[in-house]
Amino acid sequence: MNLIFDRQTGWLAEGVLTLLALSSFIGWVLARRITGDKGRATVQNLNARIRAWWLMAVIFSLALAAGLSGAIILFAFMSFVALREFITLTPTRLGDHRSLFWVFFIALPLQYVLVGMKWYGLFSILIPVYAFLILPIRSAAAGDCRNFLERTAKIQWGLMICVYCVSYIPALLTLNIPGYVGQNAKLLFYLVLITQLSDVLQYTWGKTMGRHKIAPEVSPNKTWEGFIGGVASTILIGTSLWWVTPFTPLQSAGMSALITFMGFGGGLVMSAIKRDRGVKDYGNLIEGHGGVLDRIDSLCFAAPVFFHFTRYFFT
Amino acid sequence: MIQDLLVMVAKLVSGANIRWIGTRPDVRQRVYFANHTSNLDTLVIWASLPRQVRVLTRPVAARDYWVKSRLRRFLAGRILNAVLIERKRPTAHDNPLADMLNALGDRHSLIIFPEGGRQADGEMAPFKGGLFHLAKDRSDVEFIPVLIENLNRILPKGEILPVPLMGCLSFGAPIRLESGEEKTAFLERARQAVKALQKS
Numbered sequence: 001m002n003l004i005f006d007r008q009t010g011w012l013a014e015g016v017l018t019l020l021a022l023s024s025f026i027g028w029v030l031a032r033r034i035t036g037d038k039g040r041a042t043v044q045n046l047n048a049r050i051r052a053w054w055l056m057a058v059i060f061s062l063a064l065a066a067g068l069s070g071a072i073i074l075f076a077f078m079s080f081v082a083l084r085e086f087i088t089l090t091p092t093r094l095g096d097h098r099s100l101f102w103v104f105f106i107a108l109p110l111q112y113v114l115v116g117m118k119w120y121g122l123f124s125i126l127i128p129v130y131a132f133l134i135l136p137i138r139s140a141a142a143g144d145c146r147n148f149l150e151r152t153a154k155i156q157w158g159l160m161i162c163v164y165c166v167s168y169i170p171a172l173l174t175l176n177i178p179g180y181v182g183q184n185a186k187l188l189f190y191l192v193l194i195t196q197l198s199d200v201l202q203y204t205w206g207k208t209m210g211r212h213k214i215a216p217e218v219s220p221n222k223t224w225e226g227f228i229g230g231v232a233s234t235i236l237i238g239t240s241l242w243w244v245t246p247f248t249p250l251q252s253a254g255m256s257a258l259i260t261f262m263g264f265g266g267g268l269v270m271s272a273i274k275r276d277r278g279v280k281d282y283g284n285l286i287e288g289h290g291g292v293l294d295r296i297d298s299l300c301f302a303a304p305v306f307f308h309f310t311r312y313f314f315t
Numbered sequence: 316m317i318q319d320l321l322v323m324v325a326k327l328v329s330g331a332n333i334r335w336i337g338t339r340p341d342v343r344q345r346v347y348f349a350n351h352t353s354n355l356d357t358l359v360i361w362a363s364l365p366r367q368v369r370v371l372t373r374p375v376a377a378r379d380y381w382v383k384s385r386l387r388r389f390l391a392g393r394i395l396n397a398v399l400i401e402r403k404r405p406t407a408h409d410n411p412l413a414d415m416l417n418a419l420g421d422r423h424s425l426i427i428f429p430e431g432g433r434q435a436d437g438e439m440a441p442f443k444g445g446l447f448h449l450a451k452d453r454s455d456v457e458f459i460p461v462l463i464e465n466l467n468r469i470l471p472k473g474e475i476l477p478v479p480l481m482g483c484l485s486f487g488a489p490i491r492l493e494s495g496e497e498k499t500a501f502l503e504r505a506r507q508a509v510k511a512l513q514k515s
Binding site (some may be wrong): 085086088092094097098100101149170283284289 | 330353465466471474476478479480481
């Protein structure tokens with residue numbers, strides 16, 4: 001598949017570069033001016049996050065430049081790491097060992113191979129139909145009935161979130177949108193940019209203005225001020241980026257609202273799981289952010305919905 | 316080179332998060348004692364030590380397991396420089412304690428699993444007496460508790476295909492035999508020192 005790298009892609013890349021440079025500059029200024037231990041810790045974490053952003057942006061751009069296969073390899077790897085983090089955190093029993101092996105070494109690669117083959121009819125049901133039916137059969141055959149339903153649910157949920165949902169991101173490259181042929185990389189860029197901006201803006205609004213907590217038991221950092229400010233500013237940016245998408249400005253506003261809401265929900269749900277397991281982060285792979293799953297929780301929820309909306313209304 | 320490769324593979328498969336709590340890696344003589352849940356344990360502890368420490372550290376392992384195939388003999392003898400002991404029928408001639416004391420010598424460190432075998436359910440069994448006798452004979456050596464978590468989920472007893480989860484290895488502060496301390500009391504204290512490293 002040949003992706004067209006047009007002027008618009010260049011502008012997007014320059015925009016992100018400028019944004020990162022600006023954040024690094026702000027982080028540098030804050031680090032010099034801040035006093036007090038708590039503030040210093042916050043700024044240190046902020047700067048670690050910005051450094052990680054640079055790295056993530058570079059890896060993401062390189063993968064996208066390599067086209068469909070590059071995107072598939074990148075997101076398959078992210079699925080692998082996220083699933084690893086997820087299953088590590090959720091206790092399973094000895095009887096699940098073989099099922100888990102199948103999850104990691106059959107279901108995961110197969111899902112991405114099918115996306116690479118652009119076989120929509122199978123990649124959209126491989127996990128919800130075949131994996132969800134066959135895995136419990138394997139676990140039951142191992143003969144351990146204890147907490148069976150709970151264990152099965154954990155494995156299926158991990159597969160759903162970390163593999164099925166994430167695979168919808170590269171799957172965007174397989175959509176055939178009339179009048180937008182060969183430009184799908186921009187759509188993928190748009191989804192990732194809006195989701196991550198929404199996270200960042202909600203964080204920023206929350207840190208500066210946040211007073212009223214939305215769900216203090218689940219995620220103490222999520223406030224109404226952060227949510228409203230973050231959603232509003234993200235939709236504004238999303239709308240103004242309509243020219244990189246096949247959408248009109250109004251449609252783009254709707255799509256970025258959809259992405260933002262689903263992303264917020266994803267962060268909330270994945271936090272609830274973390275709280276239940278008594279941890280703060282899923283892993284420690286990305287400095288300042290935690291694990292891969294901590295970084296992509298909102299993408300997991302936004303990607304499938306964005307994909308299906310686009311597919312239904314625009315192809 | 317095979318060593319470096321093996322270290323890399325061990326780290327990759329186990330995804331091990333290595334924590335040093337109350338102690339640092341050091342080339343001084345030590346006995347690392349750990350809970351035992353998986354065939355990966357020996358390899359992963361050995362691989363998690365920095366190179367200068369690793370070359371001086373010899374895992375103590377069951378002879379009946381490690382001589383079974385050519386690959387195991389090669390790994391134990393050439394790569395891990397393991398101390399193979401008889402765990403089934405110790406005799407005066409084939410005495411595990413004497414073998415371990417010999418192997419320690421004046422510069423080596425040891426990795427031992429005082430439970431005497433792998434525990435399928437991950438619960439720690441009572442420690443066997445060898446640790447006590449080592450501590451009594453070599454009071455100059457540091458005894459470091461090591462807790463291995465999750466490796467039994469990566470490669471449980473009886474399985475040959477690993478599932479790539481993230482393991483965790485915690486090295487704790489050294490303990491020593493107090494003067495007049497009973498065998499059972501010391502072994503239980505040592506066992507608790509391993510247990511206490513659990514991530515809260």
